[in-house]
Amino acid sequence: MTHDTARGLAAAYVLGALEPAEETAVREHLRTCAEPHDEFAELGGVVPYLAEIPGLELVEPPASLRDRIMAAAAADLAERRAATPTAPAGAPPAGAPRSTVPFPSAAERAERTGRGAGTLGWAARIAAVVAIVVLGGWNLVLQGQLSDARAYDRAVAAVIDAAGKPGNQTVVLTPTKDGRGAGIAAVTADGSVVMALRDLPATTGTQVYEAWVIAAGSPAPVPVGGFTVGPTGTAAFTTQPVATPPGSTIALSLEPSAGSTTPRGTIVATGVSTAPKS
Amino acid sequence: MNSEFGPRGRVASAADDADRAVLVLVAAGQLDALQELYDKYRVMAYSIALRITADASLAEDVVQDAFLGAWRNASRYVEGKGSVKTWLLSIVHHRAVDAVRRRRPTVELPEREDVPPAAMTLPDIWPEVAGNLDRAEIAAALTSLSDVQREALELAYFGGLTQQEIAIRTGTPLGTVKSRVRLGLLAMRRALIGDVGGGDGGNGEDATGARSSEPGGGALA
Numbered sequence: 200m201t202h203d204t205a206r207g208l209a210a211a212y213v214l215g216a217l218e219p220a221e222e223t224a225v226r227e228h229l230r231t232c233a234e235p236h237d238e239f240a241e242l243g244g245v246v247p248y249l250a251e252i253p254g255l256e257l258v259e260p261p262a263s264l265r266d267r268i269m270a271a272a273a274a275d276l277a278e279r280r281a282a283t284p285t286a287p288a289g290a291p292p293a294g295a296p297r298s299t300v301p302f303p304s305a306a307e308r309a310e311r312t313g314r315g316a317g318t319l320g321w322a323a324r325i326a327a328v329v330a331i332v333v334l335g336g337w338n339l340v341l342q343g344q345l346s347d348a349r350a351y352d353r354a355v356a357a358v359i360d361a362a363g364k365p366g367n368q369t370v371v372l373t374p375t376k377d378g379r380g381a382g383i384a385a386v387t388a389d390g391s392v393v394m395a396l397r398d399l400p401a402t403t404g405t406q407v408y409e410a411w412v413i414a415a416g417s418p419a420p421v422p423v424g425g426f427t428v429g430p431t432g433t434a435a436f437t438t439q440p441v442a443t444p445p446g447s448t449i450a451l452s453l454e455p456s457a458g459s460t461t462p463r464g465t466i467v468a469t470g471v472s473t474a475p476k477s
Numbered sequence: 478m479n480s481e482f483g484p485r486g487r488v489a490s491a492a493d494d495a496d497r498a499v500l501v502l503v504a505a506g507q508l509d510a511l512q513e514l515y516d517k518y519r520v521m522a523y524s525i526a527l528r529i530t531a532d533a534s535l536a537e538d539v540v541q542d543a544f545l546g547a548w549r550n551a552s553r554y555v556e557g558k559g560s561v562k563t564w565l566l567s568i569v570h571h572r573a574v575d576a577v578r579r580r581r582p583t584v585e586l587p588e589r590e591d592v593p594p595a596a597m598t599l600p601d602i603w604p605e606v607a608g609n610l611d612r613a614e615i616a617a618a619l620t621s622l623s624d625v626q627r628e629a630l631e632l633a634y635f636g637g638l639t640q641q642e643i644a645i646r647t648g649t650p651l652g653t654v655k656s657r658v659r660l661g662l663l664a665m666r667r668a669l670i671g672d673v674g675g676g677d678g679g680n681g682e683d684a685t686g687a688r689s690s691e692p693g694g695g696a697l698a
Contacts, residue, residue, distance in 0.1 A: 244666070268511075
């Protein structure tokens, strides 16, 4: 399917109103074409609002539905846990990611348990990861930078793993008005923050991204480590441990050089640490 | 509503941040987090499923499958660009449409993953809009559509019909239906973007001027 043909079908595609063969062809095009597909994003953005068309009667589902869902989820979780190896015990060295073995990506874990999205195989799931980055406008060459996509996927999995441990907090990092960069992070028991970040402009020269913790109740940002970013715009980083109570702000700044004790550069992204509801 | 966003399209609002933090915990296998997500979105999810399937029992199955899908695939979406709400309701919509199509005599379903991955669920391109539009404003946006455009969109979205099926159902040429779908969606988008300038106290002036004329360039970041 040509690029122009696909673009012309964008409206029908985002509505799910194409014939099956056409929809598959467009999906395949999106997966493999490195050109931008602005129409899909623009028109796709409208579709969710159709769901809120006034005149849609709001109906409460029966309570039993919730019970069924939770029971099914619990069963699914038990199956997953039975099938995957447990993470190594013991505290990792300071600054290292939580697991001392490479944490399998979500796709790899799903493959191992024989579960996962739909009936597509491993190749299609890799393709889905690549599709994520192609649509992100990164224009990756499929072969060469697949490992970067997988590495990022592993970084996300590490954050999820840390966030799930009792007592740990979750952080969602979003760009500031002047900044770029977003990601997720988890604050671990010793106060170090495990992060997976994307959309960061690459650092040049002596530039570094510095992470800061502004603990709730204390106004001064505490530097907790820095890192550089290459052309993929992603970063996996674990900060030094520092007291990070719930409600602390985690901030990222782009510094002209390393070693700042207070942010000098632009703060590009921030998030607030939240404890899970218990 | 506290909302800030950078130039590259990631939805950033307090509401979505909260959802995303919950989604991280869902991805980590925390049942409490799934329960929280369910309790927040169960009415919208069920209402959409019921409207599309017109069958309470089937609607329940659709919602159950959708939340199970979300449960299994949360780790693939925590870094998704659109809002968690959009992702979740898209899963519901897809499954409801599939369920309806399966009921029909000649059905050939496209090969879809059970849950659209982040790539196939498109970003909300108007971060300041997310959560800021109420149903009245959406209703107003819909008045900018012609009746036949609105009918085509409703048949596609809620009816789960393909363009060909809409053509048959309404007795219109296929080319006309395609045009109504496309122009209708475009018109709705223009109307919704226009509303951003009106309702939002903080961003009023900037939004009307700069953002509505901005091409969707930031959206794909």
